[in-house]
Amino acid sequence: MSTAFRPLTPDEEMVVRAFARVMHVLPRAIDADIQREGDLPLVGYTVLTRLSEAPGRHMRMTDLAAACEVSLSGMTRIVTRLEAQGLVDRVACDEDARGLNAFLTDAGLARLEQARPAHLASVRRHILDQLEGVDLVQLAGALQRFATADCPSAR
Template sequence: MTAGLPPLNNAEEAVVRALGRAIIVVPRALDADLTREQRLSINEYAALMHLSEAPDRRMRMNELATACDLSLSGMTRIVTRLEQQGFVQRIRCAEDARGWNAVLTGAGLARLEAAYPTHLASVRRHIVDHLDGLDLARLADALRRLATTGPGAEEPTRKPGPNP
């Protein structure tokens, strides 16, 4: 299977290993900061964020799960927790009565806005502050290509502009 493929050089090997470690460490660090300071998991924050960016602040449950890179059952558990706190409502889809929409409430938007400063500080500390001097547009493009190749790697859509 590796016939004809050159081995990784030292720089390539270093990137692969560092990226593998970052994929594990960074989400844990972001989650720890949000959980400690806001009592909100990174997955709950992501669900609120994606809903805040969606038209009418609503998304079908399966679309929200895809946007958050979670299974539908995992997203259902998160939305249930957010619903119990009054941050999200679940309503039947008007288009087909079989599906459900998750809808961000006013309280959910306020909760997202309250958590945003913690998330911003965490993202800066754990990610952005380590990228000084890099071409961020090229890096983002390379990471986007990495994240959108292979099975199940659909890129979630989001509206442009600043977001909490």
């Protein structure tokens, strides 16, 4: 697939650079806030959140990795750390004995609820407070198009 070279306009360049900066800075800022105030890294918070939203508070490890947008080996390392803290258990998958499910323990749910205020305050401070006056529905639609675009590099 070849596309003609078309330089960016100054406004387009500004958006691309700002977007790249946000992708780099924002996760680190939220992670620092919830580690400091909620004693849980952002990736752990994300895993616990996904499990809390899943039926029966459990998900197959491959599905959890996909939902959190990390590799299966990365998810294994994350779950191992959470398991050592008693926040998650790994149990055999009922449908497939070769597979494993991650299960959110009561202690994991309690830790998630403890960290939630710090996460929400951080998200509000670093994201929502910066978007005053912006049409959030339109912005959400644009961001959703990014997330669902067919991008060869994301395969």
